[in-house]
Amino acid sequence: TLKTDEPITLSEDIPSWSSSELSWSCSDDPVMQKLLFAYVSTAAKTFKFAEQILCNSFHELDPAAMKLIPKALPIGPFSTTNHFETFAGNLWPEDSTCLTWLDKQTPGSVIYVALGSTTMLSPNQVGELALGLELTALPFLWVVRSNMTDGSTAEFPKGFMERVADRAKLVQWAPQEKVLAHPSVSCFLSHCGWNSTIEGLTTGVPFLCWPYFADQFHNRTYICDVWKIGLGLEKDENGIITRNELSSKINTLLSSDEIKANSFQLKGVARKSVAEGGSSFKNFKGFIDQI
DSSP states (O other): OOOSSOEEOSOTTSOOEEGGGSGGGSOSOHHHHHHHHHHHHHHHHHHTTOSOEEESSOGGGOHHHHHHOTTEEEOOOOOOTTTOSSOTTOSSOOOTHHHHHHHTSOTTOEEEEEOTTTOOOOHHHHHHHHHHHHHHTSOEEEEOOTTTBTTBOOOOOTTHHHHHTTTEEEESOOOHHHHHTSTTEEEEEEOOOHHHHHHHHHHTOOEEEOOOSTTHHHHHHIIIIISOOEEEOOOOTTSOOOHHHHHHHHHHHHTOHHHHHHHHHHHHHHHHHHSTTSHHHHHHHHHHHHO
16 A cells, blocks of 8 residues: 555656556546546456557657556557548547647647636636637647536636737637647647647647646656656746746647657657557557457
8 A cells, every 4th residue: 555655656667657647546526536546446357358459659659658558559649630530439538629729820839728627727727728829828728618617618817818819719629630630730739648748749749748647657757758748847846837937838748859859759659559560550450350
């Protein structure tokens, strides 16, 4: 039993993470902690009965993890963009007007902000995020769910919308794969959920990482420290990611040739894996042949 904030290591080739970042440790609610622990435990037990576990990943992305889980069969990255106009897994209707808005922006200029379907922010944090985006003086596309502010509608600092009206687009939900593939997008401010992580690296967009819970913290570690395709945001002594932290990290990210080069390289590896003869292509073909 882990009772302190100690590192957890599964393999010398896999980054360690803190016990406070375990899925069930990310909630302050004891009832929710028990529910999350039960969910993870049940999933782990279920895996024992599987002959293979199909993964939305590719071998080159994390060979150490694939070695640690022999049943894992990476057949990704998955993509719906070229096959379906809509994806039934979305929780909100997509607002495709943002694509037309992106068409009007300068290539490589837009900050895309999407923190997933469950992230909740305090009113103060929403205000700092808004003012941080304003400080960059760059255009931004921000996915603002109707329940993002602790379950209620977000309220912005006085005059914010008027000041950024000529360079901002706010939507409740976006066609994310199409957005990330758009040439106007420069970086992805993300919660680092796995689907978002895969979609971002497949399109070669650098990340600004803002994890919320569960695997998102470990995904951030890979993005920042292993693949080196992004930067993490740091909270202040009050647990807030400030406007200055946001603005500073965005400027650093966009001026990093190394991160851009790494992102472009990983994009190529990802796409090669699903092309004919690639690792995921072979894995999926082998799976189909078995059934």
